[in-house]
Amino acid sequence: MGNDEDRSVSLDGNLPVFILGPCVIEGEEFIWELAKNLKNISLEIGVPFIFKASYDKANRTSSDSFRGPGIKEGCRMLDEISKELKVPVTTDVHTVEEIEIASEKIDLIQIPAFLCRQTDLIYAAGRSGRAVNVKKGQFLAPWDIIPIANKLRSVGCDKFLFTERGTTFGYNNLVADMRSLFWMKKEGCRVVFDATHSVQKPGGLGDKSSGDGYLAPVLARAAVATGCDGVFIETHPNPDQAKSDGPNQIPLSDLPSVLKTLLAIHKIASAGSDKKNRV
Template sequence: MKAVQVGNRQIGGDGRLFVMAGPCVIEDPERVLRIGREMKAICSRLGLPYIFKASFDKANRSSWKSFRGPGLTEGLKILKAVKEELQIPVVSDIHDASQAEPAAEVLDILQIPAFLCRQTDLLQAAARTGKCINVKKGQFMAPSDMKNVAEKISHEGNENIILTERGVSLGYHNLVVDMRSFPIMREFGYPVVFDATHSVQLPGGAGTHSSGQRQFIGNLARAAAGSGIDGVFMEVHDNPEEALCDGPNMLYLTQVEGLLRDMMAIKAIADKSASTAMK
Protein backbone atom coordinates (compact mmCIF):
# COMPACT_ATOMS: atom_id res chain seq x y z
CA MET A 1 0.00 0.00 0.00
CA LYS A 2 1.52 3.31 -1.10
CA ALA A 3 1.59 6.33 1.19
CA VAL A 4 0.12 9.68 0.17
CA GLN A 5 1.68 13.10 0.65
CA VAL A 6 -0.30 15.38 2.95
CA GLY A 7 1.42 18.70 3.43
CA ASN A 8 4.98 17.96 4.55
CA ARG A 9 4.24 14.43 5.79
CA GLN A 10 3.24 11.06 4.44
CA ILE A 11 0.30 9.06 5.72
CA GLY A 12 -0.89 5.54 4.99
CA GLY A 13 1.26 2.62 4.03
CA ASP A 14 2.94 2.27 7.44
CA GLY A 15 0.25 0.31 9.28
CA ARG A 16 -0.76 3.27 11.46
CA LEU A 17 -4.36 4.39 11.43
CA PHE A 18 -4.64 8.01 10.34
CA VAL A 19 -7.53 10.19 11.46
CA MET A 20 -9.55 12.84 9.63
CA ALA A 21 -11.93 14.44 12.11
CA GLY A 22 -13.68 17.63 13.09
CA PRO A 23 -17.14 19.21 13.03
CA CYS A 24 -19.42 18.75 10.03
CA VAL A 25 -19.36 22.42 9.12
CA ILE A 26 -17.54 25.53 10.30
CA GLU A 27 -19.88 27.06 12.88
CA ASP A 28 -17.62 29.70 14.43
CA PRO A 29 -13.83 30.15 14.60
CA GLU A 30 -13.54 29.60 18.35
CA ARG A 31 -15.44 26.33 18.39
CA VAL A 32 -13.60 25.02 15.35
CA LEU A 33 -10.25 25.76 16.98
CA ARG A 34 -11.32 24.19 20.28
CA ILE A 35 -12.42 20.95 18.60
CA GLY A 36 -9.26 20.83 16.50
CA ARG A 37 -7.07 21.34 19.55
CA GLU A 38 -8.78 18.52 21.46
CA MET A 39 -8.59 16.14 18.50
CA LYS A 40 -4.90 16.90 18.03
CA ALA A 41 -4.28 16.12 21.70
CA ILE A 42 -6.15 12.81 21.46
CA CYS A 43 -4.28 11.70 18.35
CA SER A 44 -0.95 12.81 19.82
CA ARG A 45 -1.54 10.65 22.89
CA LEU A 46 -2.28 7.68 20.62
CA GLY A 47 0.55 8.34 18.18
CA LEU A 48 -1.84 8.70 15.24
CA PRO A 49 -1.46 11.14 12.32
CA TYR A 50 -4.26 13.72 12.45
CA ILE A 51 -5.92 15.88 9.77
CA PHE A 52 -8.51 18.46 10.82
CA LYS A 53 -11.81 18.37 8.90
CA ALA A 54 -14.60 20.94 8.61
CA SER A 55 -16.67 22.07 5.61
CA PHE A 56 -16.73 25.71 4.53
CA ASP A 57 -19.91 25.03 2.55
CA LYS A 58 -22.44 22.20 2.67
CA ALA A 59 -23.86 22.60 -0.80
CA ASN A 60 -26.02 19.46 -0.73
CA ARG A 61 -28.30 20.12 2.26
CA SER A 62 -31.82 18.71 2.27
CA SER A 63 -33.52 22.11 2.49
CA TRP A 64 -32.71 25.63 1.34
CA LYS A 65 -33.23 26.65 4.97
CA SER A 66 -30.36 24.46 6.22
CA PHE A 67 -27.17 26.04 7.51
CA ARG A 68 -24.45 25.77 4.86
CA GLY A 69 -21.45 27.38 6.52
CA PRO A 70 -19.47 30.59 6.00
CA GLY A 71 -18.64 29.97 2.34
CA LEU A 72 -15.40 29.63 0.42
CA THR A 73 -13.60 32.88 1.23
CA GLU A 74 -14.38 33.20 4.94
CA GLY A 75 -14.22 29.43 5.46
CA LEU A 76 -10.73 29.15 4.02
CA LYS A 77 -9.57 32.00 6.28
CA ILE A 78 -10.79 30.06 9.31
CA LEU A 79 -9.24 26.80 8.14
CA LYS A 80 -5.95 28.59 7.47
CA ALA A 81 -5.99 29.93 11.04
CA VAL A 82 -6.58 26.41 12.41
CA LYS A 83 -3.78 25.04 10.25
CA GLU A 84 -1.28 27.68 11.32
CA GLU A 85 -2.15 27.85 15.02
CA LEU A 86 -2.35 24.09 15.60
CA GLN A 87 0.30 23.13 13.02
CA ILE A 88 -1.87 20.39 11.51
CA PRO A 89 -3.02 19.60 7.96
CA VAL A 90 -6.62 20.40 7.00
CA VAL A 91 -9.22 18.88 4.68
CA SER A 92 -12.50 20.27 3.36
CA ASP A 93 -14.99 19.59 0.56
CA ILE A 94 -15.06 21.30 -2.80
CA HIS A 95 -18.22 21.20 -4.90
CA ASP A 96 -17.25 22.93 -8.12
CA ALA A 97 -14.18 22.91 -10.37
CA SER A 98 -13.75 26.66 -9.84
CA GLN A 99 -13.14 26.07 -6.12
CA ALA A 100 -10.16 23.75 -6.63
CA GLU A 101 -7.39 26.32 -7.07
CA PRO A 102 -8.35 28.71 -4.25
CA ALA A 103 -9.04 25.80 -1.90
CA ALA A 104 -5.66 24.24 -2.71
CA GLU A 105 -3.92 27.38 -1.47
CA VAL A 106 -5.01 26.44 2.06
CA LEU A 107 -6.11 22.80 2.15
CA ASP A 108 -3.73 19.86 2.34
CA ILE A 109 -6.44 17.46 1.14
CA LEU A 110 -9.24 18.34 -1.26
CA GLN A 111 -12.30 16.23 -0.55
CA ILE A 112 -14.81 15.23 -3.22
CA PRO A 113 -18.31 14.66 -1.78
CA ALA A 114 -19.99 11.31 -2.43
CA PHE A 115 -22.74 12.80 -4.58
CA LEU A 116 -20.08 14.33 -6.87
CA CYS A 117 -17.59 11.47 -7.07
CA ARG A 118 -18.22 10.85 -10.79
CA GLN A 119 -18.00 14.50 -11.86
CA THR A 120 -15.06 14.35 -14.25
CA ASP A 121 -14.37 18.09 -14.46
CA LEU A 122 -14.36 18.40 -10.67
CA LEU A 123 -12.04 15.42 -10.21
CA GLN A 124 -9.62 16.61 -12.86
CA ALA A 125 -9.53 20.18 -11.57
CA ALA A 126 -8.76 18.87 -8.10
CA ALA A 127 -6.09 16.53 -9.46
CA ARG A 128 -4.32 19.31 -11.32
CA THR A 129 -3.68 21.19 -8.07
CA GLY A 130 -1.24 18.42 -7.12
CA LYS A 131 -2.82 18.15 -3.68
CA CYS A 132 -3.96 14.91 -2.09
CA ILE A 133 -7.53 14.07 -3.14
CA ASN A 134 -9.95 12.22 -0.85
CA VAL A 135 -12.93 10.88 -2.79
CA LYS A 136 -16.02 9.70 -0.94
CA LYS A 137 -17.58 6.68 -2.65
CA GLY A 138 -21.06 7.51 -3.90
CA GLN A 139 -24.01 5.98 -2.07
CA PHE A 140 -25.07 4.61 -5.45
CA MET A 141 -21.79 2.94 -6.41
CA ALA A 142 -20.13 -0.43 -6.01
CA PRO A 143 -16.61 -0.39 -4.56
CA SER A 144 -15.21 -1.71 -7.85
CA ASP A 145 -16.57 1.41 -9.59
CA MET A 146 -14.08 3.54 -7.67
CA LYS A 147 -11.26 2.30 -9.89
CA ASN A 148 -12.63 4.48 -12.69
CA VAL A 149 -12.85 7.43 -10.31
CA ALA A 150 -9.23 7.01 -9.23
CA GLU A 151 -8.12 6.76 -12.86
CA LYS A 152 -9.73 10.12 -13.66
CA ILE A 153 -7.40 11.63 -11.07
CA SER A 154 -4.28 9.62 -11.87
CA HIS A 155 -4.72 10.40 -15.59
CA GLU A 156 -3.94 14.01 -14.67
CA GLY A 157 -0.62 12.88 -13.17
CA ASN A 158 -1.74 12.86 -9.55
CA GLU A 159 -1.40 9.58 -7.64
CA ASN A 160 -2.04 11.24 -4.27
CA ILE A 161 -5.43 9.58 -3.81
CA ILE A 162 -7.50 8.39 -0.83
CA LEU A 163 -10.75 6.45 -1.26
CA THR A 164 -13.44 6.65 1.43
CA GLU A 165 -16.38 4.34 2.10
CA ARG A 166 -19.49 5.98 3.55
CA GLY A 167 -22.22 3.41 2.99
CA VAL A 168 -24.57 2.56 0.16
CA SER A 169 -28.26 3.39 -0.11
CA LEU A 170 -30.68 0.66 0.91
CA GLY A 171 -34.24 1.81 0.36
CA TYR A 172 -35.34 5.19 1.64
CA HIS A 173 -33.34 7.11 4.29
CA ASN A 174 -31.01 4.24 5.07
CA LEU A 175 -27.37 3.39 4.42
CA VAL A 176 -25.55 0.09 4.89
CA VAL A 177 -21.83 -0.64 4.86
CA ASP A 178 -20.51 -3.62 2.93
CA MET A 179 -17.27 -4.56 4.70
CA ARG A 180 -16.03 -6.13 1.47
CA SER A 181 -15.59 -2.58 0.16
CA PHE A 182 -12.34 -2.09 2.03
CA PRO A 183 -10.28 -4.98 0.62
CA ILE A 184 -11.80 -4.41 -2.83
CA MET A 185 -10.80 -0.74 -2.95
CA ARG A 186 -7.40 -1.38 -1.35
CA GLU A 187 -6.56 -3.56 -4.38
CA PHE A 188 -6.30 -0.34 -6.40
CA GLY A 189 -3.20 0.55 -4.38
CA TYR A 190 -4.49 3.64 -2.56
CA PRO A 191 -5.18 4.16 1.15
CA VAL A 192 -8.77 3.40 2.11
CA VAL A 193 -10.74 5.24 4.79
CA PHE A 194 -13.94 4.46 6.63
CA ASP A 195 -16.34 7.36 7.18
CA ALA A 196 -17.70 6.15 10.49
CA THR A 197 -20.24 8.92 11.05
CA HIS A 198 -21.83 9.53 7.64
CA SER A 199 -22.33 5.77 7.42
CA VAL A 200 -24.91 5.98 10.21
CA GLN A 201 -26.65 8.97 8.67
CA LEU A 202 -30.30 8.69 7.60
CA PRO A 203 -30.21 11.03 4.57
CA GLY A 204 -33.26 13.29 4.57
CA GLY A 205 -34.66 11.17 7.38
CA ALA A 206 -35.99 14.16 9.34
CA GLY A 207 -37.83 15.77 6.44
CA THR A 208 -35.98 19.05 6.02
CA HIS A 209 -32.68 17.63 7.27
CA SER A 210 -30.88 14.35 7.77
CA SER A 211 -31.18 12.22 10.86
CA GLY A 212 -28.78 9.58 12.13
CA GLN A 213 -28.07 6.67 14.44
CA ARG A 214 -25.06 7.69 16.51
CA GLN A 215 -25.39 4.58 18.67
CA PHE A 216 -24.05 2.40 15.84
CA ILE A 217 -20.87 4.39 15.06
CA GLY A 218 -18.75 2.21 17.34
CA ASN A 219 -20.09 -1.06 15.96
CA LEU A 220 -19.31 -0.15 12.37
CA ALA A 221 -15.96 1.50 13.15
CA ARG A 222 -14.69 -1.56 15.01
CA ALA A 223 -15.85 -3.85 12.19
CA ALA A 224 -14.11 -1.65 9.62
CA ALA A 225 -10.88 -1.70 11.65
CA GLY A 226 -10.85 -5.47 11.28
CA SER A 227 -11.68 -5.36 7.58
CA GLY A 228 -8.63 -3.60 6.19
CA ILE A 229 -8.63 0.20 6.46
CA ASP A 230 -5.81 2.72 6.54
CA GLY A 231 -7.68 5.63 8.09
CA VAL A 232 -10.90 6.72 9.71
CA PHE A 233 -13.03 9.79 9.01
CA MET A 234 -15.26 11.05 11.82
CA GLU A 235 -17.34 14.14 12.34
CA VAL A 236 -17.03 15.07 16.00
CA HIS A 237 -18.46 17.80 18.21
CA ASP A 238 -18.34 18.87 21.84
CA ASN A 239 -22.17 18.96 21.89
CA PRO A 240 -23.81 17.39 18.81
CA GLU A 241 -27.30 18.31 20.07
CA GLU A 242 -26.60 21.95 19.34
CA ALA A 243 -24.62 21.40 16.14
CA LEU A 244 -25.90 23.33 13.13
CA CYS A 245 -25.51 20.41 10.75
CA ASP A 246 -25.52 16.57 11.03
CA GLY A 247 -25.76 16.54 14.82
CA PRO A 248 -27.56 13.15 15.02
CA ASN A 249 -24.67 11.32 13.36
CA MET A 250 -21.74 13.17 14.96
CA LEU A 251 -19.65 11.60 17.71
CA TYR A 252 -19.13 13.27 21.07
CA LEU A 253 -15.54 14.37 21.58
CA THR A 254 -15.56 12.51 24.89
CA GLN A 255 -16.16 9.23 23.03
CA VAL A 256 -13.42 9.58 20.44
CA GLU A 257 -10.33 8.37 22.31
CA GLY A 258 -11.88 5.15 23.58
CA LEU A 259 -13.17 4.26 20.12
CA LEU A 260 -9.81 4.96 18.48
CA ARG A 261 -8.06 2.76 21.05
CA ASP A 262 -10.46 -0.08 20.23
CA MET A 263 -9.89 0.40 16.50
CA MET A 264 -6.12 0.39 16.92
CA ALA A 265 -6.21 -2.86 18.87
CA ILE A 266 -8.51 -4.56 16.37
CA LYS A 267 -6.51 -3.30 13.41
CA ALA A 268 -3.28 -4.63 14.93
CA ILE A 269 -4.80 -8.10 15.27
CA ALA A 270 -6.23 -8.02 11.74
CA ASP A 271 -2.96 -6.79 10.22
CA LYS A 272 -1.00 -9.49 12.02
CA SER A 273 -3.41 -12.17 10.79
CA ALA A 274 -3.20 -10.85 7.23
CA SER A 275 0.60 -10.80 7.38
CA THR A 276 0.71 -14.39 8.67
CA ALA A 277 -1.69 -15.56 5.96
CA MET A 278 0.59 -14.16 3.25
CA LYS A 279 3.64 -16.15 4.42
Protein backbone atom coordinates in the same frame (compact mmCIF):
# COMPACT_ATOMS: atom_id res chain seq x y z
CA MET B 1 0.20 14.39 2.32
CA GLY B 2 0.56 18.04 3.27
CA ASN B 3 2.24 21.37 2.59
CA ASP B 4 5.34 20.62 4.63
CA GLU B 5 6.83 18.01 6.89
CA ASP B 6 4.90 19.18 9.95
CA ARG B 7 1.60 18.95 8.09
CA SER B 8 2.12 15.53 6.51
CA VAL B 9 0.41 12.25 7.34
CA SER B 10 1.53 8.89 6.02
CA LEU B 11 -0.76 6.13 4.79
CA ASP B 12 1.93 3.48 5.11
CA GLY B 13 -0.25 1.04 7.03
CA ASN B 14 1.70 1.17 10.29
CA LEU B 15 -1.12 3.13 11.91
CA PRO B 16 -4.61 3.91 10.66
CA VAL B 17 -5.02 7.55 9.72
CA PHE B 18 -7.91 9.38 11.35
CA ILE B 19 -9.78 12.19 9.62
CA LEU B 20 -11.47 14.03 12.49
CA GLY B 21 -13.53 17.15 12.92
CA PRO B 22 -17.04 18.61 12.90
CA CYS B 23 -19.43 18.47 9.99
CA VAL B 24 -19.29 22.22 9.40
CA ILE B 25 -17.43 25.29 10.65
CA GLU B 26 -19.98 26.72 13.09
CA GLY B 27 -17.84 29.73 14.01
CA GLU B 28 -14.22 30.74 14.54
CA GLU B 29 -14.12 30.20 18.31
CA PHE B 30 -15.92 26.88 17.92
CA ILE B 31 -13.57 25.53 15.26
CA TRP B 32 -10.40 26.58 17.08
CA GLU B 33 -11.50 25.05 20.37
CA LEU B 34 -12.43 21.76 18.72
CA ALA B 35 -9.21 21.63 16.69
CA LYS B 36 -7.12 22.16 19.83
CA ASN B 37 -9.01 19.42 21.65
CA LEU B 38 -8.47 17.00 18.78
CA LYS B 39 -4.77 17.86 18.62
CA ASN B 40 -4.43 17.12 22.34
CA ILE B 41 -6.29 13.83 21.96
CA SER B 42 -4.06 12.79 19.06
CA LEU B 43 -0.91 13.58 21.06
CA GLU B 44 -2.20 11.74 24.11
CA ILE B 45 -3.10 8.61 22.18
CA GLY B 46 -0.29 8.82 19.65
CA VAL B 47 -2.29 8.72 16.43
CA PRO B 48 -1.89 10.80 13.26
CA PHE B 49 -4.91 12.81 12.24
CA ILE B 50 -6.14 15.16 9.56
CA PHE B 51 -8.46 17.94 10.71
CA LYS B 52 -11.69 18.13 8.73
CA ALA B 53 -14.38 20.79 8.58
CA SER B 54 -16.65 22.06 5.81
CA TYR B 55 -16.85 25.73 4.85
CA ASP B 56 -20.10 25.16 2.95
CA LYS B 57 -22.65 22.38 3.26
CA ALA B 58 -23.85 22.83 -0.29
CA ASN B 59 -26.31 19.92 -0.38
CA ARG B 60 -28.42 20.54 2.73
CA THR B 61 -31.94 19.11 2.52
CA SER B 62 -33.62 22.41 3.40
CA SER B 63 -32.91 25.92 2.14
CA ASP B 64 -33.31 27.06 5.76
CA SER B 65 -30.42 24.92 7.04
CA PHE B 66 -27.08 26.36 8.14
CA ARG B 67 -24.36 26.05 5.49
CA GLY B 68 -21.19 27.58 6.91
CA PRO B 69 -18.98 30.68 6.58
CA GLY B 70 -18.13 30.27 2.90
CA ILE B 71 -14.94 29.30 1.12
CA LYS B 72 -12.72 32.33 1.74
CA GLU B 73 -13.35 32.60 5.48
CA GLY B 74 -13.48 28.84 5.92
CA CYS B 75 -10.19 28.17 4.16
CA ARG B 76 -8.55 31.05 6.02
CA MET B 77 -9.54 29.49 9.36
CA LEU B 78 -8.40 26.02 8.31
CA ASP B 79 -5.07 27.33 7.04
CA GLU B 80 -4.43 29.21 10.29
CA ILE B 81 -5.34 26.13 12.34
CA SER B 82 -3.02 24.00 10.22
CA LYS B 83 -0.09 26.37 10.63
CA GLU B 84 -0.62 26.95 14.36
CA LEU B 85 -1.33 23.35 15.38
CA LYS B 86 0.86 21.75 12.70
CA VAL B 87 -1.80 19.38 11.42
CA PRO B 88 -2.90 18.77 7.82
CA VAL B 89 -6.41 19.94 7.00
CA THR B 90 -9.12 18.82 4.62
CA THR B 91 -12.41 20.17 3.37
CA ASP B 92 -14.88 19.39 0.61
CA VAL B 93 -15.10 21.34 -2.64
CA HIS B 94 -17.99 21.61 -5.06
CA THR B 95 -16.79 23.39 -8.20
CA VAL B 96 -13.64 23.75 -10.28
CA GLU B 97 -13.43 27.38 -9.16
CA GLU B 98 -13.52 26.34 -5.49
CA ILE B 99 -10.62 23.96 -6.03
CA GLU B 100 -8.51 26.84 -7.35
CA ILE B 101 -9.10 28.73 -4.09
CA ALA B 102 -8.99 25.82 -1.65
CA SER B 103 -5.83 24.26 -3.05
CA GLU B 104 -3.84 27.27 -1.85
CA LYS B 105 -4.73 26.50 1.79
CA ILE B 106 -5.89 22.89 2.04
CA ASP B 107 -3.70 19.77 2.20
CA LEU B 108 -6.28 17.14 1.21
CA ILE B 109 -9.01 18.04 -1.29
CA GLN B 110 -12.24 16.14 -0.62
CA ILE B 111 -14.69 15.37 -3.42
CA PRO B 112 -18.24 14.93 -2.06
CA ALA B 113 -19.98 11.62 -2.71
CA PHE B 114 -22.72 13.22 -4.80
CA LEU B 115 -20.06 14.76 -7.08
CA CYS B 116 -17.67 11.82 -7.43
CA ARG B 117 -18.63 11.25 -11.09
CA GLN B 118 -18.10 14.89 -12.14
CA THR B 119 -15.19 14.53 -14.54
CA ASP B 120 -14.12 18.18 -14.66
CA LEU B 121 -14.12 18.34 -10.85
CA ILE B 122 -11.99 15.18 -10.63
CA TYR B 123 -9.57 16.52 -13.23
CA ALA B 124 -9.24 19.86 -11.43
CA ALA B 125 -8.61 18.15 -8.10
CA GLY B 126 -6.04 15.87 -9.71
CA ARG B 127 -4.22 18.82 -11.25
CA SER B 128 -4.26 20.87 -8.04
CA GLY B 129 -1.03 19.40 -6.69
CA ARG B 130 -2.83 18.34 -3.53
CA ALA B 131 -3.74 14.89 -2.33
CA VAL B 132 -7.34 13.98 -3.18
CA ASN B 133 -9.96 12.12 -1.16
CA VAL B 134 -12.92 10.95 -3.24
CA LYS B 135 -16.03 10.01 -1.29
CA LYS B 136 -17.53 6.98 -3.06
CA GLY B 137 -21.09 7.82 -4.03
CA GLN B 138 -23.88 6.00 -2.22
CA PHE B 139 -25.03 4.88 -5.67
CA LEU B 140 -21.74 3.26 -6.77
CA ALA B 141 -20.52 -0.31 -6.58
CA PRO B 142 -17.02 -0.70 -5.10
CA TRP B 143 -15.46 -1.44 -8.51
CA ASP B 144 -17.01 1.72 -9.95
CA ILE B 145 -14.11 3.63 -8.42
CA ILE B 146 -11.81 2.27 -11.13
CA PRO B 147 -12.78 4.86 -13.80
CA ILE B 148 -12.48 7.62 -11.18
CA ALA B 149 -8.99 6.45 -10.22
CA ASN B 150 -8.08 6.36 -13.91
CA LYS B 151 -9.29 9.94 -14.35
CA LEU B 152 -7.01 11.06 -11.53
CA ARG B 153 -4.05 9.11 -12.88
CA SER B 154 -4.65 10.51 -16.37
CA VAL B 155 -3.85 14.02 -15.12
CA GLY B 156 -0.77 12.91 -13.20
CA CYS B 157 -2.31 12.53 -9.75
CA ASP B 158 -1.02 9.55 -7.76
CA LYS B 159 -1.81 10.85 -4.27
CA PHE B 160 -5.43 9.91 -3.81
CA LEU B 161 -7.69 7.76 -1.68
CA PHE B 162 -11.31 6.68 -1.65
CA THR B 163 -13.70 6.89 1.26
CA GLU B 164 -16.48 4.36 1.77
CA ARG B 165 -19.51 6.13 3.26
CA GLY B 166 -22.29 3.60 2.88
CA THR B 167 -24.60 2.48 0.10
CA THR B 168 -28.23 3.45 -0.49
CA PHE B 169 -30.51 0.84 1.08
CA GLY B 170 -34.12 1.55 0.19
CA TYR B 171 -35.46 4.94 1.16
CA ASN B 172 -33.82 7.26 3.73
CA ASN B 173 -31.29 4.63 4.72
CA LEU B 174 -27.75 3.44 4.09
CA VAL B 175 -25.95 0.18 4.70
CA ALA B 176 -22.21 -0.33 5.22
CA ASP B 177 -20.85 -3.34 3.34
CA MET B 178 -17.39 -4.20 4.67
CA ARG B 179 -16.69 -6.23 1.54
CA SER B 180 -16.48 -2.91 -0.27
CA LEU B 181 -13.25 -2.08 1.58
CA PHE B 182 -11.69 -5.33 0.37
CA TRP B 183 -12.77 -4.87 -3.23
CA MET B 184 -11.56 -1.26 -3.42
CA LYS B 185 -8.22 -2.20 -1.87
CA LYS B 186 -7.85 -4.96 -4.46
CA GLU B 187 -7.83 -2.24 -7.11
CA GLY B 188 -4.65 -0.82 -5.57
CA CYS B 189 -6.34 2.15 -3.89
CA ARG B 190 -6.00 3.52 -0.38
CA VAL B 191 -9.34 3.24 1.39
CA VAL B 192 -10.79 5.15 4.34
CA PHE B 193 -14.03 4.24 6.10
CA ASP B 194 -16.45 7.04 6.98
CA ALA B 195 -17.99 5.77 10.20
CA THR B 196 -20.36 8.65 10.87
CA HIS B 197 -21.89 9.21 7.43
CA SER B 198 -22.38 5.46 7.03
CA VAL B 199 -24.96 5.60 9.85
CA GLN B 200 -26.75 8.62 8.38
CA LYS B 201 -30.40 8.44 7.35
CA PRO B 202 -30.64 10.92 4.47
CA GLY B 203 -33.79 13.03 4.75
CA GLY B 204 -34.82 10.91 7.72
CA LEU B 205 -36.38 13.85 9.55
CA GLY B 206 -38.16 15.28 6.53
CA ASP B 207 -36.41 18.62 6.19
CA LYS B 208 -33.07 17.28 7.40
CA SER B 209 -31.17 14.03 7.81
CA SER B 210 -31.15 11.85 10.90
CA GLY B 211 -28.82 9.04 11.87
CA ASP B 212 -27.74 6.39 14.36
CA GLY B 213 -24.56 7.90 15.77
CA TYR B 214 -24.32 5.24 18.46
CA LEU B 215 -23.59 2.71 15.71
CA ALA B 216 -20.65 4.65 14.25
CA PRO B 217 -18.06 3.16 16.66
CA VAL B 218 -19.44 -0.32 15.94
CA LEU B 219 -18.94 0.02 12.19
CA ALA B 220 -15.55 1.67 12.69
CA ARG B 221 -14.38 -1.37 14.64
CA ALA B 222 -15.47 -3.67 11.83
CA ALA B 223 -13.73 -1.51 9.21
CA VAL B 224 -10.42 -1.43 11.09
CA ALA B 225 -10.58 -5.19 11.59
CA THR B 226 -11.11 -5.53 7.84
CA GLY B 227 -7.94 -3.54 7.24
CA CYS B 228 -8.89 -0.08 5.98
CA ASP B 229 -6.13 2.54 5.79
CA GLY B 230 -7.98 5.08 7.88
CA VAL B 231 -11.22 6.11 9.54
CA PHE B 232 -13.24 9.28 8.96
CA ILE B 233 -15.15 10.42 12.06
CA GLU B 234 -17.16 13.57 12.55
CA THR B 235 -17.27 14.68 16.17
CA HIS B 236 -18.90 17.50 18.12
CA PRO B 237 -18.83 18.64 21.76
CA ASN B 238 -22.63 18.42 21.82
CA PRO B 239 -24.12 16.61 18.81
CA ASP B 240 -27.66 17.53 19.88
CA GLN B 241 -26.78 21.18 19.27
CA ALA B 242 -24.75 20.68 16.08
CA LYS B 243 -25.81 22.84 13.14
CA SER B 244 -25.41 19.95 10.69
CA ASP B 245 -25.45 16.14 10.92
CA GLY B 246 -25.73 16.07 14.71
CA PRO B 247 -27.54 12.69 14.91
CA ASN B 248 -24.64 10.76 13.37
CA GLN B 249 -21.69 12.55 15.00
CA ILE B 250 -19.74 11.06 17.90
CA PRO B 251 -19.62 13.14 21.11
CA LEU B 252 -16.15 14.60 21.60
CA SER B 253 -16.03 13.17 25.13
CA ASP B 254 -16.40 9.65 23.71
CA LEU B 255 -13.73 10.04 21.04
CA PRO B 256 -10.59 9.08 23.05
CA SER B 257 -12.03 5.71 24.05
CA VAL B 258 -13.26 5.09 20.49
CA LEU B 259 -9.81 5.79 19.03
CA LYS B 260 -8.03 3.67 21.65
CA THR B 261 -10.29 0.73 20.82
CA LEU B 262 -9.67 1.15 17.09
CA LEU B 263 -5.91 1.21 17.65
CA ALA B 264 -6.11 -1.98 19.71
CA ILE B 265 -8.09 -3.71 16.97
CA HIS B 266 -5.63 -2.48 14.33
CA LYS B 267 -2.73 -3.94 16.30
CA ILE B 268 -4.41 -7.34 16.49
CA ALA B 269 -5.49 -7.28 12.83
CA SER B 270 -1.97 -6.35 11.73
CA ALA B 271 -0.12 -8.91 13.84
CA GLY B 272 1.76 -11.41 11.72
CA SER B 273 0.07 -10.31 8.50
CA ASP B 274 1.66 -9.46 5.17
CA LYS B 275 0.78 -5.84 4.39
CA LYS B 276 0.69 -6.60 0.68
CA ASN B 277 -2.01 -9.19 1.25
CA ARG B 278 -3.95 -7.37 3.93
CA VAL B 279 -7.04 -5.54 2.81
